[in-house]
Amino acid sequence: MYSYTDFDEAFVRERVAQFRAQVERRIDGSLTEDEFKPLRLMNGLYLQLHAYMLRVAIPYGTLNGRQMRQLAMIARRWDKGYGHFTTRQNIQFNWPELRDVPDMLDALADVQMHAIQTSGNTIRNVTADHFAGAAEDEVADPRPVAELIRQWSTDHPEFQFLPRKFKVAVTGSPDDRAVTAAHDIGLRIVRNEEGQIGYRVLVGGGLGRTPMIGKVLNDFVSEADLLPYLEAIVAVYNLLGRRDNKYKARIKITVHENGIEDIAARVDEEFTRRKSLFSGVDQEMLTAIRAQFAPPAFEAPQTAAFDLAFAENPVFRSFVDTNTAAHRAPGYAIVTVSLKAHGKTPGDATAAQMEVLADLAERYGHDELRISHEQNVILPHVAKRHLPAIHAALSTAGLATANVGLVSDIIACPGMDYCALATARSIPVAQQIATRFDELKLEHDIGALKIKISGCINACGHHHVGHIGILGLDRAGVENYQITLGGDGGPDAVIGERTGPGFAYDQIVPAIERLVYAYLDLREDREETFLETYRRLGMEPFKAALYEDEEARADAA
Secondary structure (H helix, E strand, O other): OOOOOHHHHHHHHHHHHHHHHHHHHHHOOOOOHHHHHHHHHOOOEEEOOOOEEEEEOOHHHEEOHHHHHHHHHHHHHHOOOEEEEOOOOOEEEOOOOHHHHHHHHHHHHOOOOOOOOOOOOOEOOOEEOOOOOOEOOOOOOOHHHHHHHHHHHOOOOOOOOOOOOEOEEEEOOOOOOOOHHHOOEEEEEEEOOOOOEEEEEEEOOEOOOOOEOOEEEEEEEEHHHHHHHHHHHHHHHHHHOOOOOHHHOOHHHHHHHHOHHHHHHHHHHHHHHHHHHHOOHHHHHHHHHHHOOOOOOOOOOOOHHHHHHHHHOHHHHHHHHHHEEEEOOOOEEEEEEOOOOOOOOOOEEEHHHHHHHHHHHHHHOOOOEEEOOOOOEEEEEEEHHHHHHHHHHHHHOOOOOOOOOOOOOOEEOOHHHOOOOOOOOOHHHHHHHHHHHHHHOOHHHHOOOOEEEEOOOOOOOOHHHOOEEEEEEEEOOEEEEEEEEOOEOOOOOEOOEEOOOOEEOOOHHHHHHHHHHHHHHHOOOOOOOHHHHHHHHOOHHHHHHHOHHHHHHHHHO
């Protein structure tokens, strides 16, 4: 993974010192909150419903044991003993005191981390496939180019005050685990007919109050042309993007209002002008960066201990079947550690749990960890012979829930428990759904099913691309939950379709239960997933099941 240069170190330390002075001025009253707001947002500090919240960048979701252990220390010393991993592959600390934030940033800098550009109308933390560098189906590791984009975009003088926030995602796999089509720019690594590596560039994706799937701007951009091409896209958006209405300021609206053909022509013109300005230095940087992402030295397969445990221990077998994925190296596996234990807050990890994950990465996982946009933690390189020991340690720490990809592996935003923008609770709904299906003992029979919950129209829980999406809204002071079906964030991404009227807080869990039972009755066999059944039959049978109680009451009346 990438290690800071002397320049990186000096840059981050200078920003911490600068912000420390700004915090001191806010505390002594020299700065009002309105004056302080743009300064704190540049350093990832939000003012939430109850307290400040610090959002820490985990670029492309990659960190090592020392960094995870430092996050645990920060949680224990300056927060309430836990952190919240987000759908942007970041971590948030929800309860810091303002006076402590500079010390937190200094502690982050000690392990080559920061909170720069995790907020504001600028290019945010670059995200990537959480199986990067390990996945069996990967064309190429997307992390080196994600790091190049991170360096290019950090403090870029032209793009610090864009019309709105700007998000970039990169995947190296045809199975798009980075949800690139829901980003302002999505990059998919591909090979052309000559076998050369390049990028399919999508633009104008995004969720929120106006959900849109990104459109292909260019089918193939070479590695040499990528950075000037990206700069051309952002430059065109910076000039064209709406600044009169923040709800229409994202690039998806710019693309919609101008048309993809017009945007493409403008980008091509700007690219031609800017290309010569790069003079190949970006490719020299990419070569140096790529050397830092060389794969670890994988050992020869030794699976006897794994095979024995898999045959004799059904609990371990369930964990392996559900929480591991195929690795490119023989005798290895990718392990996803669920942060969705039934009844717990999705994405939360205690300081003690973070320390366990750090220990496991250092001892068994080539000192690598990943954070997924699905709010779980990944050990990307694990020799199968170590899986029994890892499972035992995870079980002791409350981290061995075998539910990855199942109905209780729910993405949820903080909702009204934390967020000042939220209009409904999302965490309790996620907890109740997970607990209910655990009680029913149906999860493994249901199979693959992605439920995503947002507590407001900003869609931080990605509900639009959930197989079942839940959106919490305020209706005359009462929480009301809309349901969408058929969304998907994969390579053929699609926005879910709204079913109809929403449900009250105490009705939403029974409604989801009716949907799932309908699926179990409608599927052709146990191999057909919820999404496949929905695509085969459409909305109507699910809608009938969802509103059957209301229809029965109407008939009785």
